[in-house]
Amino acid sequence: MGLEGLYQEIILDHYKNPRNRGPIENPDIDIFESNPLCGDEIHLQAKLDGQKLTDVRFEGKGCSISIASASMMTEVIRGHSHEHAHKFIDGVRAMMHGEEKMSNEELGDMEALKGVADFPARVKCALLAWTTLEKALNDKLSGGKKVT
């Protein structure tokens, strides 16, 4: 797809107007991660009600791909279960290798990230938010304690 596939309108829109940006009071999930190679950062927070992620918000510094991916992630997992989140984590990771685990209907805006697979150096940008979420959920599952 090339450059046009990477910088689609929807990506630039999420980059310039990220959804669900900002802090959550008394979060149940509160995790900071960075990509040491490029310096991208994400601070992800979420409220939980049992298995349900009732609110998900983030702050971050990074390129259009990492910010757009984080913004889209908050939209698709907000109000859904852990299980739903893991399905997307697996789906996005597969997408970065050019595999299709989810339909375009399921992906919604996320479909725009398919173009990243053509740019191996940028895959880590698209995955930062998702690996951070995965770590937070796994820590939550194993520890049962607040993730900080």
Next chain:
Amino acid sequence: MPLKSTAPAPDAHRAARPSLDVDRIRRDFPILLREIGGKRIVYLDNPATTQKPRTVIDAIIHFYEHYNANVHRGAYKLAEEATAAYEGAREKTRAFLNAASTEEIIFTRGTTESINLAAYAWGRAYVSAGDEILVTEMEHHSNLVPWQILVKEKQAALKYIPIEDDGTIDLQKAVAGISPKTRLVAITHVSNVLGTVNPVCEIAKAAHSAGAVVLVDGAQSAPHMPVDVRALDCDFFALSGHKMCAPTGIGVLYVRKSVLETMPPFHGGGDMIRQVYRDHATWNDLPWKFEAGTPNIADAIGLGAAIDYLTGIGLDAIREHEIELTRYAIQRLSAVPSVTLYGPRDARLRAGVVSFNVGDIHPHDLATIVDSKLNVAIRAGHHCAQPLMNRLNVPATARAGFYLYNTEADVDSLVEGIVQAKEIFKV
């Protein structure tokens, strides 16, 4: 710190032509003949690593095809030839830096290992609780983290010389930072982000007056300008071969002999010993005491070939060429709306390194776009200088760095790529 966009029109300077025969030089670098997608490569990531001329590649091939053997031990012709070439590279390095003796030239893997050698062998012996090590806010992580580790181990302190808003060091503030507690001033000769050329000679003078020793990180200076370690009057000088046309995996630490003589070894092992007993050992002569194990023979010989190549062209001429290109780049870039440049405005105060940002386009996006559109290779990120990024209050910058084979056409391609990135991002 950002520079204002008040540059004259891009053609105003064109009277001053670079003195290098760049067309001829470019033919010395096989990789520069490569095209991707029918377009030539515009390689501007030289502060990270440089391309290699045919003579360096041939020197390495010749070693492996004709006289590969271990050095310093074999009593046969191949070993004698290998030893002569390896030690010959040391003499070339000595002359390149104008060191007094080859005893002062230690081969390492690169600047990072060179500085770690100084931190472990010298630092562990001579830094103690309450002492201070003085660095600047523009250091590369390789000239910060080894000292952070050392001061933590020794309960010493790491102090910073601040940088000014124009990306330079105020010499008075630097001198004021030196105290009787200062054991070492570790400073970069040229910033890998801002391009600033620091007044290391003057700082060394003040440091020595206070009884401190001086380490100069020369990774970004030695490839690009004449360096004379005796004129700089530094005690340590570190460089990386791969940033000056030599292979990766070979670097140099110069240490003033009077300092080196007082240092315990770094790594223990073969070749660095004189006698080994059951419970102790004695050390080889300088500089071999600091080169344990089989060294990187082929790449040291490659470094020697790179030094021959660079000195054949002339470091003065390379420096002037880069000043001209930097001046041109600053003029072209500052004429593009939304471009923010970092570092000194005067090209003579800096080396051929230009860091910048373009509106709200993240440097990673910019780097991807200029590469995809025009094969322009630039660096994007924190450039292993996170404290400096914090000082500049930016998460990252884009960086173009020039070398002897770059041209004004390369700068033009970069500017064209930036314009196309602005269109995509509607900046």
